[in-house]
Amino acid sequence: xRAARSRILHAALLLSxxxxxxxxxxxxxxxxxxxxxxxxxxxAAALWLSNSSDALVRAQVRVYQWTEVAGQDHLEPxxxxxxxxxxxxxxxxxxxxxxxxRVGAPPxxxxxxxxxxxxxxxxxxxxxxxxxxxxxxxxxSLPVFIEPVGAIATKPxxxxxxxxxxxxxxxxxxxxxxGHAQLSGLTFIASNGRKTTLVPGLLGYVLPGARMEWTLAxxxxxxxxxxxxxxxxxxxxxSVALASPTR
Numbered sequence: 001x002r003a004a005r006s007r008i009l010h011a012a013l014l015l016s017x018x019x020x021x022x023x024x025x026x027x028x029x030x031x032x033x034x035x036x037x038x039x040x041x042x043x044a045a046a047l048w049l050s051n052s053s054d055a056l057v058r059a060q061v062r063v064y065q066w067t068e069v070a071g072q073d074h075l076e077p078x079x080x081x082x083x084x085x086x087x088x089x090x091x092x093x094x095x096x097x098x099x100x101x102r103v104g105a106p107p108x109x110x111x112x113x114x115x116x117x118x119x120x121x122x123x124x125x126x127x128x129x130x131x132x133x134x135x136x137x138x139x140x141s142l143p144v145f146i147e148p149v150g151a152i153a154t155k156p157x158x159x160x161x162x163x164x165x166x167x168x169x170x171x172x173x174x175x176x177x178x179g180h181a182q183l184s185g186l187t188f189i190a191s192n193g194r195k196t197t198l199v200p201g202l203l204g205y206v207l208p209g210a211r212m213e214w215t216l217a218x219x220x221x222x223x224x225x226x227x228x229x230x231x232x233x234x235x236x237x238x239s240v241a242l243a244s245p246t247r
Contacts, residue, residue, distance in 0.1 A: 028053025028092070029123045029138050036119075036142070040106040040149045047119065047142075049088065050095035058089045058124040061098055066116040066143070068210035080104035081117050081144065100144060112148035113178040113208035119144055143205065145180060154179030156206065156233065162223050162245040165215060169223045169245050171198075174211040181206040185232040188218070188242075191225040203231075220245070 030050045038045050051057040061083050064075035084099045100119070107115050121140040147154050157177035163170040175181055182205055186198040196218055206212050216223075226244045230237065 028055070029057050029059060029090075029121075031121055031140050031142065034140075034142055036100060036144045038100075038102060038106075038144070038146045040108075040147050040151070042102065044099050044101045045144075047083075047098040047100055048095050049090060049098060049121065051090040051092055054092045056089055056091060056126065058126060059087075060122045060124055061086050061088075062120045062122075063100070063144070064118050064120065066118045066207070068205075068207045068212060071211065071213050075118060078117055080115060080146070083119065102146060106146050107148035108150070112151070114148065114154050114180055115146040116180060116207050117144040117146075118142065143180070148178065151178060156181035156208070158206065158233065158238075158240075160229060160240050160242055162226070162242050163213065164220070164245040164247045167220060168215050169218075169220045170213045170215045171229075172211060172213045173206045175206040175208055178208055180208065180234075182234050183231055185230075187230045188216075188222065189228040189230065190222055191227050194222075196222060 028051045030052055032048050032050070036045045036047065047061075049059060049061075063078040063081045063083050065078045065080065067074045067076070080102060082101050082103055084101060088096055088098070090096050107113060119140075119142040121138075121142065123138045125137055145154075155177050156175045156179055158181055159174045159176065161172045161174075163172055171186075173181070173183070183203040184199070184201055186203055188196050188198050190196070198216055198218070199214075203214060204212060223242075223245055226242050228239055229242050230239050232238070
């Protein structure tokens with residue numbers, strides 16, 4: 001199974017239509033935590049699904065192996081992780097634990113890096129007699145990482161570049177480290193000192209050994225003489241000097 005490029009590492013709301021028209025009813029499905037990291041010696045971790053609404057919630061949980069190839073996210077059926085239970089229903093005001101279980105060996109050997117997976121948590125619509133209007137159905141896409149054997153710490157090693165992309169400028173990031181990079185809160189400081197917010201929230205991830213590119217909204221002239229990029233990488237502020245865009 002192949003997934004298109006994804007920037008949704010937070011919950012996305014999917015809209016489903018019910019018969020008739022009227023008010024919208026909101027979901028109560030919540031998921032914690034929003035991401036998991038398993039150490040090499042760990043076999044399982046817990047994910048909690050809760051229902052804060054006054055109606056029954058049904059949900060399906062699936063797990064995929066996650067890679068990044070040619071600047072795109074790819075999801076394939078998982079062979080290294082399983083989840084239990086994959087289908088569940090949660091009574092109003094209740095919560096239920098999902099076990100995320102490693103069934104394969106953790107990454108090991110010379111140059112081993114994190115293994116990456118994604119959990120897809122989908123609320124399943126429930127048809128209720130007499131219900132009219134719109135119902136919001138939630139989808140969560142959550143990252144799961146498995147650390148390699150013998151790693152004291154996993155961390156990214158990022159290499160940044162501005163690219164001339166047909167009249168626009170793209171930001172490229174390559175990761176030669178053994179751990180993922182979560183990128184958010186990007187600001188560009190031009191050579192004249194002008195500050196421009198590029199992405200106020202989450203930009204995306206760069207997995208170990210991967211290279212990702214993002215087209216930037218500001219005009220190319222802003223980046224013509226290079227400048228400084230400020231970004232949050234895994235929650236830590238990072239500053240890096242960038243040369244003018246190259247082809």
